Amino acid sequence: MRLTSAIALLALLALAGCPAPRAAPPATPSPRPDAPPAPPDAPPPPPGAPSAPAIAWTRVETAADLPGAPPAAGTWRIHLIDVGTGLAILVEGADFTLLYDAGTNDPDEKPARVLAYLGAALGPSGPAPGGGAAAAADPTCAATGAAAGARRRIDHVVLSHPHLDHASALDEVVHCYQVGTLWDAGRINHAVFYRDLLLTVAATTGTRYRTAAPPPADRTLTVKGVAVTIPPAVPWQSFSEGDEVALGAGARLTILHAEPKGHADPNGNSIVIAVDLGAARLLLTGDAESGPRADPSAPLGDVEQHLVERFAPQLDADILQVGHHGSKTSSRRAFLAAVTPSLALVSAGPRSYKGTRLPDPEVLAALEDVGATVLRTDLRDGACPLVERLGPGKGPGGCDSWLITVGAGAP
Numbered sequence: 001m002r003l004t005s006a007i008a009l010l011a012l013l014a015l016a017g018c019p020a021p022r023a024a025p026p027a028t029p030s031p032r033p034d035a036p037p038a039p040p041d042a043p044p045p046p047p048g049a050p051s052a053p054a055i056a057w058t059r060v061e062t063a064a065d066l067p068g069a070p071p072a073a074g075t076w077r078i079h080l081i082d083v084g085t086g087l088a089i090l091v092e093g094a095d096f097t098l099l100y101d102a103g104t105n106d107p108d109e110k111p112a113r114v115l116a117y118l119g120a121a122l123g124p125s126g127p128a129p130g131g132g133a134a135a136a137a138d139p140t141c142a143a144t145g146a147a148a149g150a151r152r153r154i155d156h157v158v159l160s161h162p163h164l165d166h167a168s169a170l171d172e173v174v175h176c177y178q179v180g181t182l183w184d185a186g187r188i189n190h191a192v193f194y195r196d197l198l199l200t201v202a203a204t205t206g207t208r209y210r211t212a213a214p215p216p217a218d219r220t221l222t223v224k225g226v227a228v229t230i231p232p233a234v235p236w237q238s239f240s241e242g243d244e245v246a247l248g249a250g251a252r253l254t255i256l257h258a259e260p261k262g263h264a265d266p267n268g269n270s271i272v273i274a275v276d277l278g279a280a281r282l283l284l285t286g287d288a289e290s291g292p293r294a295d296p297s298a299p300l301g302d303v304e305q306h307l308v309e310r311f312a313p314q315l316d317a318d319i320l321q322v323g324h325h326g327s328k329t330s331s332r333r334a335f336l337a338a339v340t341p342s343l344a345l346v347s348a349g350p351r352s353y354k355g356t357r358l359p360d361p362e363v364l365a366a367l368e369d370v371g372a373t374v375l376r377t378d379l380r381d382g383a384c385p386l387v388e389r390l391g392p393g394k395g396p397g398g399c400d401s402w403l404i405t406v407g408a409g410a411p
């Protein structure tokens with residue numbers, strides 16, 4: 001496991017009389033928990049010694065906290081965007097962008113905070129090339145600052161599964177940005193937000209649509225009583241577990257769970273992907289579960305069991321998006337033992353899930369037990385002190401976003 005490698009490196013450095021390469025900052029609101037820079041004179045590890053990937057993190061409180069340019073080659077950025085009760089993660093390389101989910105259950109997160117964040121991180125983007133009058137007249141894309149913007153590209157957008165807290169803003173993202181490929185399990189949820197997403201895909205040119213379910217011969221899906229036909233101008237292909245996709249130089253994604261069947265709960269359809277960024281790995285799990293709410297020591301089941309049985313080597317990751325917002329439906333100890341993350345990302349907000357506010361303390365304890373530092377988006381939901389947070393000034397989001405830097409240049 002990578003944890004073992006990291007411990008080995010620390011032991012080597014300690015023997016050499018050197019300080020640890022990066023002290024993990026506390027995940028507390030203040031003082032600002034930026035990781036200190038690595039010692040400039042830290043010697044490289046001996047030839048053949050295992051090396052832990054360089055990972056650092058910092059808060060994003062205003063647009064000024066975001067870099068003004070794409071990351072340098074060989075480095076990557078992961079943005080855990082605070083969208084309130086939901087999930088949105090942006091991954092950036094020098095040569096690609098990937099957005100995993102963009103949704104929230106909080107009504108006060110309108111206009112979509114994630115659009116404001118994307119506008120600040122990637123640049124404003126509107127419905128048509130050139131921006132200008134067409135962009136200015138589009139109230140949706142104005143949230144990105146689109147009045148002065150062009151139409152910008154997001155190479156991959158993944159809808160983990162069709163629940164509102166993961167998808168509420170995705171139709172707006174596809175409308176305002178030029179999405180290269182939209183990944184969707186294809187499990188139909190008869191809800192307005194999912195229908196709106198498919199209608200937007202059908203009206204978009206230049207986007208490829210990929211589903212775990214094979215495309216029907218008539219290219220038509222009926223959602224909430226409306227037949228949506230994906231025109232031939234939108235290429236539509238299926239995908240499967242084990243598929244690998246090159247993202248850019250040194251980066252790729254691997255599909256670890258793809259399930260189109262109509263489970264009673266769409267959480268079981270979560271697309272799980274491993275994203276390799278140089279020597280580091282990010283594991284994105286959506287709301288994948290082991291089963292009913294239970295103590296993390298309970299046996300594996302459902303998607304987590306499938307992942308451990310079929311993809312154990314690929315699960316070994318440095319950064320984990322904690323499943324189902326830190327619910328006890330997920331993150332069984334046996335699953336975490338396979339992942340052994342050093343950093344755990346928990347996206348949660350104040351709205352309850354069937355009466356329970358997440359994350360569950362037992363899951364946070366289990367993450368701590370495997371040595372993970374937890375970054376949370378819900379630390380200041382009740383009383384955000386920021387006056388210039390990205391997006392609306394109301395709502396629980398925008399106060400606890402995190403920027404994680406991966407690669408040789410970190411931090």
Ligand SMILES: [Zn+2]
Nearest residue numbers: 163165287324
């Ligand atoms: Zn969810």
